[in-house]
Amino acid sequence: MITMDDIVREGHPALREKAAELTFPLTKEEMILANDMMTFLKNSQDPELSEQYELRAGVGLAAPQLAISKRMIALLIPGEYEDDPPEIEEVMINPKIVSHSVEGVCLKEGEGCLSVDREVPGFVVRHSRITLTYQDVTGKSYKKRYKGYNAIVIQHEIDHLNGVMFYDHINEKEPFELDDQVSVIG
Ligand SMILES: CC(C)(C)[C@H](NC(=O)Nc1cc(F)cc(F)c1)C(=O)N(CC(=O)NO)CC1CCCC1
Numbered sequence: 001m002i003t004m005d006d007i008v009r010e011g012h013p014a015l016r017e018k019a020a021e022l023t024f025p026l027t028k029e030e031m032i033l034a035n036d037m038m039t040f041l042k043n044s045q046d047p048e049l050s051e052q053y054e055l056r057a058g059v060g061l062a063a064p065q066l067a068i069s070k071r072m073i074a075l076l077i078p079g080e081y082e083d084d085p086p087e088i089e090e091v092m093i094n095p096k097i098v099s100h101s102v103e104g105v106c107l108k109e110g111e112g113c114l115s116v117d118r119e120v121p122g123f124v125v126r127h128s129r130i131t132l133t134y135q136d137v138t139g140k141s142y143k144k145r146y147k148g149y150n151a152i153v154i155q156h157e158i159d160h161l162n163g164v165m166f167y168d169h170i171n172e173k174e175p176f177e178l179d180d181q182v183s184v185i186g
Protein backbone atom coordinates (compact mmCIF):
# COMPACT_ATOMS: atom_id res chain seq x y z
CA MET A 1 0.00 0.00 0.00
CA ILE A 2 1.10 3.58 -0.63
CA THR A 3 2.17 5.50 2.49
CA MET A 4 3.68 8.97 2.98
CA ASP A 5 7.12 7.38 2.53
CA ASP A 6 6.24 6.72 -1.15
CA ILE A 7 5.33 10.36 -1.80
CA VAL A 8 8.36 12.33 -3.02
CA ARG A 9 8.89 15.84 -1.56
CA GLU A 10 9.90 19.09 -3.20
CA GLY A 11 13.44 18.89 -4.56
CA HIS A 12 12.77 15.49 -6.18
CA PRO A 13 13.25 15.88 -9.96
CA ALA A 14 10.02 13.99 -10.77
CA LEU A 15 8.04 16.97 -9.43
CA ARG A 16 9.56 19.22 -12.07
CA GLU A 17 9.20 16.93 -15.11
CA LYS A 18 6.50 16.88 -17.79
CA ALA A 19 4.85 13.46 -17.39
CA ALA A 20 4.28 11.15 -20.36
CA GLU A 21 0.86 10.29 -21.78
CA LEU A 22 -0.36 6.74 -21.20
CA THR A 23 -1.43 4.50 -24.07
CA PHE A 24 -4.18 1.89 -23.97
CA PRO A 25 -4.64 -0.82 -22.96
CA LEU A 26 -2.92 0.03 -19.69
CA THR A 27 -0.30 -2.43 -18.50
CA LYS A 28 -1.13 -4.55 -15.44
CA GLU A 29 1.33 -2.39 -13.52
CA GLU A 30 -0.49 0.82 -14.55
CA MET A 31 -3.85 -0.68 -13.52
CA ILE A 32 -2.39 -1.57 -10.12
CA LEU A 33 -0.96 1.96 -9.79
CA ALA A 34 -4.39 3.50 -10.47
CA ASN A 35 -5.94 1.27 -7.84
CA ASP A 36 -3.19 1.94 -5.30
CA MET A 37 -3.48 5.73 -5.76
CA MET A 38 -7.24 5.67 -5.06
CA THR A 39 -6.70 3.34 -2.08
CA PHE A 40 -4.17 5.80 -0.64
CA LEU A 41 -6.73 8.62 -0.80
CA LYS A 42 -9.40 6.43 0.83
CA ASN A 43 -7.03 5.31 3.58
CA SER A 44 -5.91 8.89 4.13
CA GLN A 45 -9.51 9.99 4.72
CA ASP A 46 -10.25 7.09 7.08
CA PRO A 47 -9.84 8.21 10.72
CA GLU A 48 -8.40 4.90 11.93
CA LEU A 49 -6.18 4.05 8.97
CA SER A 50 -4.85 7.61 8.55
CA GLU A 51 -3.80 7.62 12.22
CA GLN A 52 -2.39 4.08 12.10
CA TYR A 53 -0.30 4.76 8.98
CA GLU A 54 0.28 8.47 9.70
CA LEU A 55 -1.28 9.61 6.40
CA ARG A 56 -2.16 13.25 5.58
CA ALA A 57 -5.83 13.44 4.54
CA GLY A 58 -5.59 13.78 0.77
CA VAL A 59 -8.16 14.77 -1.85
CA GLY A 60 -5.93 14.24 -4.86
CA LEU A 61 -2.70 12.55 -5.89
CA ALA A 62 -0.68 12.64 -9.13
CA ALA A 63 1.61 9.81 -10.30
CA PRO A 64 4.70 12.09 -10.40
CA GLN A 65 4.33 12.43 -6.62
CA LEU A 66 5.27 8.73 -6.54
CA ALA A 67 8.22 9.45 -8.87
CA ILE A 68 6.21 7.90 -11.74
CA SER A 69 6.26 10.36 -14.63
CA LYS A 70 2.93 9.35 -16.17
CA ARG A 71 -0.22 11.43 -16.80
CA MET A 72 -2.44 9.77 -14.20
CA ILE A 73 -4.24 11.50 -11.30
CA ALA A 74 -6.54 10.18 -8.59
CA LEU A 75 -9.27 12.33 -7.05
CA LEU A 76 -11.37 11.63 -3.97
CA ILE A 77 -13.31 14.76 -3.05
CA PRO A 78 -15.76 14.22 -0.19
CA GLY A 79 -19.38 15.26 -0.45
CA GLU A 80 -20.72 18.20 1.53
CA TYR A 81 -22.04 16.12 4.44
CA GLU A 82 -20.66 13.09 6.31
CA ASP A 83 -22.90 10.47 4.67
CA ASP A 84 -23.00 12.06 1.20
CA PRO A 85 -21.35 10.20 -1.69
CA PRO A 86 -18.04 11.75 -2.82
CA GLU A 87 -18.17 14.78 -5.12
CA ILE A 88 -15.53 13.06 -7.27
CA GLU A 89 -14.05 9.56 -6.95
CA GLU A 90 -12.11 9.05 -10.13
CA VAL A 91 -8.75 8.07 -11.62
CA MET A 92 -8.19 10.25 -14.69
CA ILE A 93 -5.74 9.28 -17.43
CA ASN A 94 -4.28 11.95 -19.77
CA PRO A 95 -6.48 14.73 -18.32
CA LYS A 96 -6.53 17.89 -20.45
CA ILE A 97 -8.15 21.26 -19.86
CA VAL A 98 -9.68 22.13 -23.25
CA SER A 99 -11.33 25.40 -22.21
CA HIS A 100 -11.80 27.53 -19.11
CA SER A 101 -13.51 30.62 -17.73
CA VAL A 102 -11.91 34.05 -17.71
CA GLU A 103 -12.91 34.33 -14.05
CA GLY A 104 -10.48 33.06 -11.45
CA VAL A 105 -10.95 31.44 -8.07
CA CYS A 106 -8.74 30.77 -5.09
CA LEU A 107 -9.04 29.19 -1.66
CA LYS A 108 -9.21 31.70 1.22
CA GLU A 109 -6.66 29.63 3.16
CA GLY A 110 -4.32 29.15 0.20
CA GLU A 111 -3.10 25.68 -0.78
CA GLY A 112 -0.81 22.98 0.54
CA CYS A 113 0.56 19.83 -1.07
CA LEU A 114 1.27 16.25 -0.05
CA SER A 115 4.75 16.80 -1.49
CA VAL A 116 5.40 20.04 0.42
CA ASP A 117 6.19 19.82 4.15
CA ARG A 118 5.87 23.53 4.86
CA GLU A 119 3.29 26.29 4.78
CA VAL A 120 3.52 28.62 1.78
CA PRO A 121 1.08 31.48 2.36
CA GLY A 122 -0.66 33.23 -0.51
CA PHE A 123 -3.55 33.04 -2.94
CA VAL A 124 -3.22 30.39 -5.68
CA VAL A 125 -5.44 31.80 -8.43
CA ARG A 126 -6.90 29.17 -10.74
CA HIS A 127 -9.62 29.04 -13.44
CA SER A 128 -13.01 28.99 -11.68
CA ARG A 129 -14.60 26.80 -14.37
CA ILE A 130 -12.88 24.25 -16.63
CA THR A 131 -13.86 21.87 -19.40
CA LEU A 132 -11.77 18.72 -19.16
CA THR A 133 -11.22 15.69 -21.36
CA TYR A 134 -9.73 12.53 -19.88
CA GLN A 135 -9.87 8.76 -20.17
CA ASP A 136 -10.73 6.26 -17.46
CA VAL A 137 -8.62 3.15 -16.83
CA THR A 138 -10.55 1.25 -19.53
CA GLY A 139 -9.65 3.89 -22.11
CA LYS A 140 -13.16 5.34 -22.32
CA SER A 141 -13.06 9.08 -23.11
CA TYR A 142 -14.99 11.75 -21.22
CA LYS A 143 -15.54 15.48 -21.59
CA LYS A 144 -16.82 17.14 -18.39
CA ARG A 145 -17.14 20.57 -16.79
CA TYR A 146 -16.04 21.38 -13.25
CA LYS A 147 -16.21 24.51 -11.12
CA GLY A 148 -15.15 25.82 -7.70
CA TYR A 149 -13.30 23.52 -5.30
CA ASN A 150 -13.51 20.52 -7.69
CA ALA A 151 -11.92 22.64 -10.44
CA ILE A 152 -9.20 23.77 -8.02
CA VAL A 153 -8.24 20.24 -7.00
CA ILE A 154 -8.16 19.04 -10.63
CA GLN A 155 -5.97 21.97 -11.70
CA HIS A 156 -3.64 21.34 -8.74
CA GLU A 157 -3.23 17.70 -9.82
CA ILE A 158 -2.80 18.49 -13.53
CA ASP A 159 -0.09 20.99 -12.53
CA HIS A 160 1.85 18.05 -11.05
CA LEU A 161 1.76 16.36 -14.50
CA ASN A 162 3.44 19.47 -15.94
CA GLY A 163 6.07 19.94 -13.21
CA VAL A 164 4.23 22.91 -11.66
CA MET A 165 3.92 23.39 -7.87
CA PHE A 166 1.09 25.42 -6.28
CA TYR A 167 3.45 28.09 -4.98
CA ASP A 168 4.64 28.80 -8.55
CA HIS A 169 1.31 30.64 -8.90
CA ILE A 170 1.73 32.83 -5.80
CA ASN A 171 2.63 36.48 -6.44
CA GLU A 172 5.85 36.83 -4.44
CA LYS A 173 5.54 40.58 -3.97
CA GLU A 174 1.82 40.56 -3.16
CA PRO A 175 0.87 36.99 -2.07
CA PHE A 176 -2.69 38.03 -1.19
CA GLU A 177 -3.27 40.39 -4.09
CA LEU A 178 -6.58 39.86 -5.88
CA ASP A 179 -7.91 41.33 -9.06
CA ASP A 180 -11.66 41.78 -9.46
CA GLN A 181 -11.93 38.75 -11.77
CA VAL A 182 -11.03 36.42 -8.90
CA SER A 183 -13.47 35.06 -6.30
CA VAL A 184 -12.20 33.71 -2.96
CA ILE A 185 -13.89 30.51 -1.74
CA GLY A 186 -13.55 28.04 1.13
C1 LIG B 1 -2.07 18.81 1.08
C2 LIG B 1 -3.36 18.49 1.80
C3 LIG B 1 -3.58 19.47 2.93
C4 LIG B 1 -3.27 17.06 2.37
C5 LIG B 1 -4.54 18.61 0.84
N1 LIG B 1 -5.78 18.27 1.50
C6 LIG B 1 -6.69 19.27 1.64
O1 LIG B 1 -6.50 20.37 1.16
N2 LIG B 1 -7.84 19.10 2.38
C7 LIG B 1 -8.68 18.05 2.43
C8 LIG B 1 -8.23 16.75 2.55
C9 LIG B 1 -9.19 15.74 2.58
F1 LIG B 1 -8.84 14.48 2.70
C10 LIG B 1 -10.53 16.01 2.50
C11 LIG B 1 -10.92 17.32 2.36
F2 LIG B 1 -12.21 17.57 2.26
C12 LIG B 1 -10.02 18.33 2.33
C13 LIG B 1 -4.41 17.70 -0.40
O2 LIG B 1 -4.74 16.53 -0.32
N3 LIG B 1 -3.94 18.26 -1.56
C14 LIG B 1 -3.73 17.35 -2.66
C15 LIG B 1 -2.29 17.33 -3.17
O3 LIG B 1 -1.36 17.74 -2.52
N4 LIG B 1 -2.18 16.83 -4.39
O4 LIG B 1 -0.99 16.78 -5.00
C16 LIG B 1 -3.69 19.68 -1.78
C17 LIG B 1 -5.00 20.43 -2.10
C18 LIG B 1 -4.71 21.94 -2.22
C19 LIG B 1 -5.75 22.47 -3.14
C20 LIG B 1 -6.19 21.33 -4.00
C21 LIG B 1 -5.62 20.06 -3.46
Ligand SMILES: [Zn+2]
Binds near residue numbers: 112114115156160
Ligand atom coordinates in the same frame (compact mmCIF):
# COMPACT_ATOMS: atom_id res chain seq x y z
ZN1 LIG C 1 0.10 18.53 -4.62
